[in-house]
Amino acid sequence: MASGDTSTAPTDTTTASGETSTAPATSTQTTTPKPSISAPAPAAPASLPADGDSARCRLPERLSPGGRGWVRVFSVWGQHCACVLGAGFGDPPHTQGSLPVDCLNGGTYDGKKCICKSEFNGPQCEFAEDVIPTNVSTFQAEVEVQVKVTNKNFSEELNNKSSPVYMEFEEQFKKQMDTVYKRMTGYKGIVILSLRQGSIVVDHTVIIEAPLSNNLDATLESVTKQVVKQLEDINTTTGNCTGTFCLTAPPNPVKNATTNFSAADICKQIVPQDLAQYYYPHITEKGTLCCLTRCSQDLPDFLNCNYGQCQLTSSGPQCTCANKDVFWYPGDRCQTRVSKVGVGMAVPLVVLFIAGIILVTFLGRARRRRPLAWLRGQTAKLC
Incomplete structure (x- = not known):
C-alpha cells in the first residue's frame, strides 16, 4: 500500500438501545490498525520456546535464605515465554548463576545444601557436634606377676632371647600359661619379661581386655584379683606337673598392675x-x-x-x-528475655503517663495562682 493514503477503518458502535451499527468506511483502502497503547512494544527475542514450554523458561536470581528455594521470572510475549536477563532454556537452576553456599569445616555443597562431616552440623557446617561417639568399650590391662618352674634348671642360654633354648622355653611356657588363664574373661596372652635362676623364675605380664568404666582403678583391682585366683589354683591343682612344667606361685605373685589407656x-x-x-x-x-x-x-x-x-x-x-x-536477651545464657512487642506497646503508654502527670501538675499550679491574682485585682480597686 502506498504511503500517505489515509482511511478510516470500519468501527462497531453500540447505541443507547443496545443495537449495533457499522459506520461506512470513507475509503476503500485499508491499513494495519495502530496499537492501542502509547508505549512502544518490546522487541521479540531472537528465539522462543514452543507453546507450553513456559515451565522450561526460568531464571534463578538467587537462593532463598535457607538455600533451598528458587526465584523464577518469566516474560510473556503473546502465547510464548521469553527468558529474560540471559537465562537459558531448560538448564538446571544451579547452572544459571546460582549462588553456592560456602560450606565450612570440610563440608561439600551438593547443589541444594551443605553435606557436613559427621562431627559438624549447621546450614554451613559451622557448628561442631556436642557429642562425638566412639566404638571404644574396652581397655587393655596389664598385670605383672611371677611364677617358678620347679622341674627345670636355669642355663645361660636362657639369657639370649635369640637362642633355640630360649625360644623353645618361651613357646612351651606360653602354651601352659594359656591353660592357666583361659578361664579369665578378656584374656589375650602373656609376655615374658625376664628369666632368672632359682630353678627358673619367670616374670611375665598377663594381658587382659577389660570392660571400660568410669573407675579404671577399680577395674584394674578386679582384674588383678582374678589373676591371683588363677595362680593360687596352680599351687593346688597343677602343682603335680600335669603339663610340661611344674609351676608354683609365691604368696604375693603380683608385682604391678597398669594400663596405658587414656580416654x-x-x-x-x-x-x-x-x-x-x-x-x-x-x-x-x-x-x-x-x-x-x-x-x-x-x-x-x-x-x-x-x-x-x-x-x-x-x-x-x-x-x-x-x-x-x-x-x-540481656544475658549471655538466654536466661531472661524481654518481648519486643511488649516494649513497643509499653513505651507509648509510659510517655502518655508522664505527659498526663505533667499536665495535671501544670493545671494544679494554674488553679492555685488564679485566686491570688483575683485578690490582687480587688485590692487594687479598693485603693
Missing part, C-alpha cells in the same frame, strides 16, 4: 583438632566412650542456655538465643 588421648585423636580443648571424655552407662562438650547435659557443669541452644564454635561453647526477632 582423653582418644578423644583428642577423633575430635576436630582445632576444637580438641573443648571436648571431655565420658563413659556412658553402656560402657562406651563418648567425647562431649559443655553443650551436652551429660556433663555435670554443662552450659545451660535456657531459652536458647548451646553451639560449639571456634571460640568455645556459646549460647544462641531463640527468636531474637521477637525477644531481647
